[in-house]
Amino acid sequence: MEINYETIGRFAIIALLFIIIFNILAILIGIYNIRRKKILFPKFVLFILYLFYAPLKYIFSTFSMNEQLVDEILVEIQNAVALDKFKKKNDRKILLLPQCLRNSRCRARCDPLYGFVCTGCGQCDIGQICEEAKARDFKVFVIPGGSFVRKIFTEYKPTSCIGVACPVELSESLQKTSMIPAQGVYLANDGCFETKVNVDDIIRKMEQTVLTSTQTILPNAQTDLTNTKNILSSTQTMLPTVPAWANPGDE
Incomplete structure (x- = not known):
């Protein structure tokens, strides 16, 4: 069976492009989340950054970028x-x-x-x-x-x-x-x-x-205080009224 290396190469390039796009997208969303204090697509960002953690750190280091940015994005999203x-x-x-x-x-x-x-x-x-x-x-x-x-x-x-x-x-x-x-x-x-x-x-x-x-x-x-007041009110309502003739003080 003949192996079509050209097709394999095309698939590899397409896959690499998708990986690069996903990583850039995850970084941009992460930066937006930190600056705006809003959490967008947290599971997607965490999955991509943890999956490609080592390559991203290497790329950031190679281009003299702050490689701790990847960690800061991960921490802030995890916190949120x-x-x-x-x-x-x-x-x-x-x-x-x-x-x-x-x-x-x-x-x-x-x-x-x-x-x-x-x-x-x-x-x-x-x-x-x-x-x-x-x-x-x-x-x-x-x-x-x-x-x-x-x-x-x-x-x-x-x-x-x-x-x-x-x-x-x-x-x-x-x-x-x-x-x-x-x-x-x-x-x-x-x-x-x-x-x-x-x-x-x-x-x-x-x-x-x-x-x-x-x-x-x-x-x-x-809530407990309100319930207590309701119970007291109910108790007072249930008590029988004392007739006037039964009160010695009125004589």
């Missing part, structure tokens, strides 16, 4: 897609912090399950973050590596998660933790050593679940 479910989770919430946030003089011990146990020495932002997280019912884990994430998910069984990392790590981590609603927060700088994070960004993420919980409780409380 999971946000509604994330807001509804009010128990077993966790906050994952990278160990690179620690000060170089940190003396915290590393627990085999929970990671580094912050002592609140004040040499980095982790102590403040832990206090803010505790006030909002978030469990904080300062993790040395990805293997700890698997341990935490297995042992602690969280229902929602906030992760702090660089865009590259976040895009990968959010994909791996897609079984629960998660939100990503960028580090302010890279380098894997004494990095920084905007604490207010983390607080805003945590507040999203706190505000939702409060908004849920208030209507329920108002």
